[in-house]
Amino acid sequence: MTKQYRWAILGCGKIARKFAEDLKLLPNAVLYAAASRNLKRAQQFANEIGFEKAYGSYTELVEDPKVDIVYIATPHSHHHEHALLCLTHKKATLCEKAFAINAREAREMIACAKENNTFLMEAFWTRFQxxxxxxxxxxxxxxxxxxxxxxxxxxxxxxxxxxxxxxxxxxxxxxxxxxxxxxxxxxxxxxxxxxxxxxxxxxxxxxxxxxxxxxxxxxxxxxxxxxxxxxxxxxxxxxxxxxxxxxxxxxxxxxxxxxxxxxxxxxxxxxxxxxxIEGKGYQYEAAHVMQCLDAGKIESDMMSFQITLDQLEILDRVRADAGIVFPKHDFKSPNENELLAKRAE
Incomplete structure (x- = not known):
């Protein structure tokens, strides 16, 4: 008998809605819980799509022992924080792209997955189309x-x-x-x-x-x-x-x-x-996550940690050449103030 997995959605925005609708196409995916920092929004999302539970905080979600897999659908500025929250609570985690703001954050997320022996994958749906x-x-x-x-x-x-x-x-x-x-x-x-x-x-x-x-x-x-x-x-x-x-x-x-x-x-x-295909195509990455869990893996062969790291390292190099800085995430570089001042002109 195929194992059923209880899915939870962390962040109830547009991409979460698209992903959740495609989850319905998978017979072994149970739409279990949705969480937002706004309980009313989580309840509305859960009721409209068909999740069993709604939470008004992300901590409540990951503390629910029935949650098997969390799909992180918050802005990428928060992926690092939210992935660490899920992984330290030993919840299998599918994290929407961009996986993190920079490669340093990605390495910390991957290290946390390994330390907790818990599955982690970037939700790069194109890889599975x-x-x-x-x-x-x-x-x-x-x-x-x-x-x-x-x-x-x-x-x-x-x-x-x-x-x-x-x-x-x-x-x-x-x-x-x-x-x-x-x-x-x-x-x-x-x-x-x-x-x-x-x-x-x-x-x-x-x-x-x-x-x-x-x-x-x-x-x-x-x-x-x-x-x-x-x-x-x-x-x-x-x-x-x-x-x-x-x-x-x-x-x-x-x-x-x-x-x-x-x-x-x-x-x-x-x-x-x-x-x-049926739906929009998000079901393929979700199905792959469950296949990996069935096989006892903490890392995907198709969307490996190395692919994610390689991509973030390229993005870091692109940003360095282009002068793109995210002050709340990047270590301060010698020319950061100059770059920001130049853009403000």
Whole structure:
């Protein structure tokens, strides 16, 4: 008989709602509890989606002995704090991306998971999408020859509201950690860690980074051109340019997107069949967490600690080149005051 796991949601925002709706598609997932710092909000969330219990504090949630797995859906500025809370209470933890603000925080979270012998994984849903897995399979087969360039974008024209997370520097605001992380992930999974990073950055009205262009170079002479922005809309596609052709993950490539391929000698692109999915696609990462727990693991093979650390280390290098500082999280650098003053001009 398949083991049932009681899930809890920590943070009752938009992403939590999407994730929780897809949890309903998994027969071994029990919608058990939801928590917010506002009890009324937690109760409303629980009632609307179908959770059994609601808590008005995160500590109450993790102290409930019936909770098996916690999905952390708070702003990434709070992931470090909330993951440590869950792990020290020995709750299996799925933490929404960006996993942390910087690699230092990520290392502390991973160390805590190991110390408590408790499962931890970054909720990077793209890693588990059928289309992304198919694209990775094709690229690794070298059917199109060796990969030479990754070009990926993610942009939308966000509401200019200083009170909201996207433009709030104290909450890790800016396009980079919110959506720029997707193009970086595409390049990391295809080409590994870059040897060189160059950026061009535009800062917004709250001194948050609003748009960033990233150029990566690799030891094998491959390259990546990556873009994220809150200032305009983009096609939201990822292209892999190879010696004998190219592969493209089409619009909304981070989800279960259509795949197009062109090989040398072909007149037209070919569409690669990808299995249709139910829901939005968040159920795949949740199902994987439960598979890992069934196997007694504290770390995923598909979304390992090393992948998460590699990504945060790249993000730290991008921020260093771009001058992106989160004062409440980063150790003070010699030029931090100069950078902040320059943005305020």
């Amino acid at each position: 059928p289309a992304f897995l198919k694209a990775t399979e094709i690229l690794e087969s070298e059917k199109l020859g060796k990969l030479k360039m990754v070009r990926s974008d993610f942009a939308f024209n966000a509401e200019k509201d200083a009170s909201q997370r996207l433009y709030n520097i104290d909450l890790g605001g800016g396009s980079l950690l919110d959506i720029g992380i997707y193009p970086i992930f595409a390049s990391l999974m295809a080409l590994g860690k870059p040897t060189e990073i160059k950026t061009h950055t535009q800062f917004g009205f709250t001194n948050c980074e609003e748009s960033i262009i990233m150029s990566f170079k690799y030891a094998n002479n491959a390259m990546a051109s990556l873009v994220s922005s809150f200032a305009s809309h983009s096609s939201i596609q990822t292209e892999y340019w190879c010696e004998q052709g190219y592969l493209r993950l089409n619009k909304r490539w981070f989800a279960n997107a259509q795949i197009s391929i062109w090989e040398k000698g072909m007149e037209l692109e070919e569409v690669v069949p990808v299995e249709p």
